[in-house]
Amino acid sequence: GNSVTQMEGPVTLSEEAFLTINCTYTATGYPSLFWYVQYPGEGLQLLLKATKADDKGSNKGFEATYRKETTSFHLEKGSVQVSDSAVYFCALNSYSGGGADGLTFGKGTHLIIQP
């Protein structure tokens, strides 16, 4: 079956530091990959996505590249801000029979940015 493994947190960084959150996956076929962000008390928001190998998703300064050879989709940002403090979820989905199968999530990485 499908699974997603994320580095465990919390990850604590200083403002303007470089961020990497690792994500690896196991899936059948050719899944699409996503990063979601959850701010306190809110639902999950799509941050970025990639649908095929070597695709790079980017948004709000965050980037992640779909690496099929290493089954990875690491999230990076060059200079983090206090407002980036949140929980980040790596996820994948796959389709069968023409229908959506539901996202499989990692356990989430709590990111804390200190001023």
Next chain:
Amino acid sequence: DAGVIQSPRHEVTEMGQEVTLRCKPISGHNSLFWYRQTMMRGLELLIYFNNNVPIDDSGMPEDRFSAKMPNASFSTLKIQPSEPRDSAVYFCASTVTGGNYGYTFGSGTRLTVV
């Protein structure tokens, strides 16, 4: 676009009571998902619908849980009877089947069973 709308935002109920959570997906989306989030288990997919038809309910923890989608614009998740271990945040999400648009999540319902 109002997004995925869930109600209520918070629900506190006594053990043994029936609880009904509601979700209105984004208009035009034809796949709907119910997730549960807890500290211990993270995000769990409970059930999902394609074109109002339940496709996979293997994530539903027990027979006390049931979900319906009577039409394209409304779904319910019911717990009867509720137990303290059902306390969690329940999210609804929707998407367009066959696309890679990502799923849009509602703000969730925080359920507390005392």
